[in-house]
Amino acid sequence: MKAVIKTHKLSKTYGKDTVLSDVNITVNQGDIYGLVGNNGAGKTTFLRILTGQSQATSGSLELFCKSSQKELSSARKRTGAIIECPNFYPKLTIQKNMEYYRIQRGIPGKDKVDKVLKEVDLFNVKKKKFEDLSLGMKQRLGLALAMMNDPELLILDEPINGLDPSGIVEIRNLLLKLNKEKNITILISSHILLELSNIATCYGFLNKGKLVEELSSEELEQKCKSFLEIKVTNANKVAALLEEELGYNDLKALPGDVIQVFDINREAERISELVISNKIGLLALEEKSIDLENYYMSLIGVVENA
Ligand SMILES: Nc1ncnc2c1ncn2[C@@H]1O[C@H](COP(=O)(O)OP(=O)(O)OP(=O)(O)O)[C@@H](O)[C@H]1O
Numbered sequence: 001m002k003a004v005i006k007t008h009k010l011s012k013t014y015g016k017d018t019v020l021s022d023v024n025i026t027v028n029q030g031d032i033y034g035l036v037g038n039n040g041a042g043k044t045t046f047l048r049i050l051t052g053q054s055q056a057t058s059g060s061l062e063l064f065c066k067s068s069q070k071e072l073s074s075a076r077k078r079t080g081a082i083i084e085c086p087n088f089y090p091k092l093t094i095q096k097n098m099e100y101y102r103i104q105r106g107i108p109g110k111d112k113v114d115k116v117l118k119e120v121d122l123f124n125v126k127k128k129k130f131e132d133l134s135l136g137m138k139q140r141l142g143l144a145l146a147m148m149n150d151p152e153l154l155i156l157d158e159p160i161n162g163l164d165p166s167g168i169v170e171i172r173n174l175l176l177k178l179n180k181e182k183n184i185t186i187l188i189s190s191h192i193l194l195e196l197s198n199i200a201t202c203y204g205f206l207n208k209g210k211l212v213e214e215l216s217s218e219e220l221e222q223k224c225k226s227f228l229e230i231k232v233t234n235a236n237k238v239a240a241l242l243e244e245e246l247g248y249n250d251l252k253a254l255p256g257d258v259i260q261v262f263d264i265n266r267e268a269e270r271i272s273e274l275v276i277s278n279k280i281g282l283l284a285l286e287e288k289s290i291d292l293e294n295y296y297m298s299l300i301g302v303v304e305n306a
Pocket of ligand 1: 014037038041042045046191
């Protein structure tokens with residue numbers, strides 16, 4: 001698989017503050033990569049380094065397998081980004097605003113504006129003034145601007161932030177369409193994992209400037225599956241019995257003599273019989289599941305009480 005973005009030990013400090021620390025991220029061609037992290041985790045800083053708006057203090061960066069400064073600047077021409085909200089003129093229409101940017105950026109072809117407006121489903125409302133647009137429409141207009149140079153990679157900082165549920169669905173569908181139909185690789189940041197969960201094909205979790213985990217959506221799904229939680233008086237012994245007697249091997253031992261059994265073929269009844277017949281106390285047995293947000297919280301060390 002071809003990497004579109006690859007960073008190696010990318011770090012950024014402001015004075016004494018380390019904002020990014022040894023971040024290794026790989027985004028492959030065709031991915032919709034969700035960069036998840038709380039406010040202040042370093043997402044925007046990371047994206048700004050990718051787009052060249054900020055320089056890393058140390059580490060290296062490859063875009064489209066190019067890494068020298070000169071090559072990076074031409075690789076960035078193959079990229080569209082929305083990091084800060086672009087400044088549009090409130091009194092001008094969608095079309096006029098886009099035309100202004102087209103000329104300012106020296107992008108040839110007058111039909112270009114209509115083409116990108118069609119792509120983001122704003123063509124039919126192109127005569128509307130910017131000030132009359134919903135937030136969802138404004139976000140799509142930002143996307144249209146980022147699409148103007150036919151990018152192969154889109155870098156989007158919190159594009160879903162503040163949208164109402166229907167606005168979220170619109171942006172999601174649009175990004176899926178751009179990814180599928182135009183084969184655009186997308187790197188999208190959010191502080192809400194759930195917002196990305198229907199579109200991202202892989203995830204990177206940033207916490208306090210560190211990448212704490214990078215995994216595919218299948219792996220995340222696997223980790224968020226349901227499990228059987230048992231509390232016993234001797235967890236070590238029960239874990240060994242579960243493996244030896246019942247052949248379960250997807251177990252997680254937690255402090256407090258708690259074991260989580262993830263094996264799909266687990267049977268609560270057999271487990272309780274096994275524990276009791278070995279004269280071990282069975283204090284609790286319950287089917288549970290981790291939801292995405294709780295998984296994220298556990299990753300960054302904020303464990304929510306169930
Ligand atoms: N120019 C700067 N000078 C000093 N510190 C900065 C600068 N830019 C960002 N920071 C700090 O870096 C940290 C990470 O900020 P960043 O904006 O990258 O986080 P974020 O994950 O995007 O969060 P948010 O969702 O709030 O934008 C914050 O503590 C911020 O105060």
